[in-house]
Amino acid sequence: MVSSPTTLTAAGLARAIRDRERSPTAVVESVLERIRERNDRTNAFVTVTDELARETAAEAERAIADGEPLGPLHGVPVAVKDLDDVEGVRTTAGSLLFEDRVADSDSPFVARLKAAGAVVVGKTNTPEFGLGTTTDNRVAGPTGTPFDPDRVAGGSSGGAGAALADRLVPLAPGSDAGGSIRVPASFCGVYGLKPTQGVIPNVSRPNGFASHTPFATTGPMARTVEDAALSLDVMAGIHPRDPFSVPKRNAYRDAVDRPVDELQIAYSPDMGTYPVDPDVRDVLEDAVSALERAGATVDAVDPDLGHDDEAILDAYYTMATVRWQSLLDNLEAEGFDPRGADRDRLRPYLVDLVLEADEPTTREYKRADVVRTDVFDGLQDLFAEYDLLVTATVGTTPFPHGEEPEAIDGVEIEPLRGWVLTQPYNLTGHPAASVPAGSVDGLPVGMQIAGRRHADDDVLAASAAVERRRPWHDEYPE
Template sequence: MTSTQTLAFATISETAPRIQSREVSPVEVTEQMLERIEAINPKLNAFVTMTPELAMEQARRAEGEILKGNYRGPLHGIPIVHKDLYYTKGIRTTASSKILEDFIPDYDATVVEKLADAGSILLGKVQTHEFAAGGTTDSPHFGPCHNPWDVDRVPGGSSGGTAACVAAGLAFAGTGSDTGGSVRIPASCCGVVGMKPTYGRVSRYGIFPLAWSLDHAGPLARSVLDAALCLQVMAGYDPKDDSTVDLPVPNYAEELQQSIRGKTVGIPSEYYFDGLDSEVAVAVESAIEVFRDLGADVTEVHIPMIRYAPGAEWAICLSESAAIHDAWIQSRPDDYSDDVRLMIEAGKFIPATRYLQAQRVRHLIRDDFMAALAKADVLITPTLPFVAPRIGNKDTSLSIARFTFPTDVTGLPSLSLPCGFSSDGLPIGLQVIGAPFDESAVLRFGYAYEQATDWHHHHPTL
């Protein structure tokens, strides 16, 4: 393995101390990333807009600051990517759509601003499923994004570009958004870590919405600790986003080190294990055994209302996205891809009575989850029912998010991390779900599992 490869697949937590101690320069790290992107991105088509000049400028600035002793923290000098749904001042933000193909925002999303203030380096804007309205990231306007483990497969979506870059060693981490599973689905498909925090934990200001009451923002990274380091910067109350909650943000990296011995893992007895691919089932059952070996108690829990989660998700997501796109779907319908246009048009036929019923039912689903979480510290489930589908396979487009919907409907924090591979060599994801604003517990259980296994050390060959 060359030093470039070593650096490409290094984690933030491994690289940050080397940058802080001046053993490695942010300029060197960024140059290597840009070289890798040039060599590998043509196979993946992950980038919509590259920002090499900006990246080098930021890297030189970071180097100068660190040489003067002004180290800002673990993300200082670390190259990242943003999902092309996040507004970036002066940099094109397309949402992988034709409608916004020339849109250049005049302000940064709050999360973009926070990550820049932490000293991270922006390599570019990466693909999303058009307007984040799907799980495959195969925009007809910019071409399909490919899965680094098998380029004939989708990377998942909608944050597929971020997951593909992180898995392929084209960035240390990146941003995603999750309305029906769009952080966790690509994390599972690409074998990386994706963290969807509690609704209200991270600002969505400056992120193009898919459905206001379901949208969450979160990081994707190559380890649980790295996801924690990114979330630390992204989290917190934002007066510009009225959904955010003014609660203290714990020190996630510190809290995830705590032992899970004697803690309780809940396994839902319904829903999550229905229609599961057999290889996914085996991987998740093995993961549950790892938690037992780590000293956790494993108990069965019941969430009977969960059967209504897909109905609530569809009624809310379709209605809200139809409202968001109301003007464009009438004036520019042919500028949407077929699947997104159909979804938005369908939303215009959902009666307000059903939308409001769905908003009421989500409380009941949440109450069931809270009852389960009173008996367990976290819940463990598969992230997806199957591995990454082939590009063009439309049969799985509605079922891919069945296991990720419930925590968008309820707003509960949930993490996806690698827990094995199929016989085809495709990653399998494990989902950890926690109580509201207890991201620390979710990260702690994920970290404990990760430390006991080596799935996160596997990388695709490209």
């Protein structure tokens, strides 16, 4: 019996298409059919680009017939987060203000995916302007995890995570300014990597330096580590319009097959300060043993980040609030009035988070930079001795829509972001991935693996080692 293209990995599809065992047009039709049948379940896609996908697939088929050189993702379907632009396709950013906006060019990483032969099949859901660790907006509504659609998929790349876990598409890059790749990867049981800052270019205008504070970057999301590495190879590399972009240092796909017996790994489920549910801890204890069985040295540690989780979150909010206020300034420059006449068109969550927030003073902003420096130094001290740090990605499992946790294991937390362990790496720029670690009562748990800056290959190698020892590919709901 021939398997459906929707069950195959991106790497498997690319090989089958190159070997003429699969047709790009047939692959795309299978994907579009599955999206039609299942998208109502999770609300992963905001826009499905049927016509564009069919045209691109037909071009891919002609290239094969004509014997043209084929890119590494030739004919492979991909979804794009609805914060990023695809030429001729609307980019709503989850906002009523942009409900009908159509992009006139591709985001740089989208252009690179297309040049590698990928076929864009649609746009995935995101909270308004990407502000949120869950995915909901007034354009498309909420996105749920395929493991239980009544529970959140995480955010802000929740649509991407849900689309992958429901096998609607094999590749769906996300973006991450505070955990927006890793949180949905954890809640949807898929793999997501926030690479070192600058590895994938981010060309933002009018402020070309907007990705700096806190660090924000695009990153690969997929069902397998190999697929993530393959797409990272395509998207990575310096860009003349991104002041933080860096040259590509190596082939990330090669790291997937690399042994890990020489890696020194530090393990701290709570990163020394964050509350983590006991059931999540139990899953992590079991999952981290896979790295030991693969030959790595794993030591339990108690990291010193210089501050507790509340102080780190306060510093993050100080920086993020300035960034979010700048977003509203940009909207005003485009002719909107988010602080006045258009205020009611914004999601109440965003109004509370930004418009009702106290604007930090310059002194508070610079004090947050001191906290950021202490976190950076604490991680650098640890990475002077260890190659990687393994923790929980999220301190809890997916929760019902609108029921953000107010406590974990009896410890009160800030309900919007106090349950994630991802923000330190957005303050410092280190690479960090969420790897499926197991489940609690049928709900997925993610394990966060972080490494030295520009050692993304170490993170990928360790992630692949976990995948080989504890494969998760048969755990997705049907």
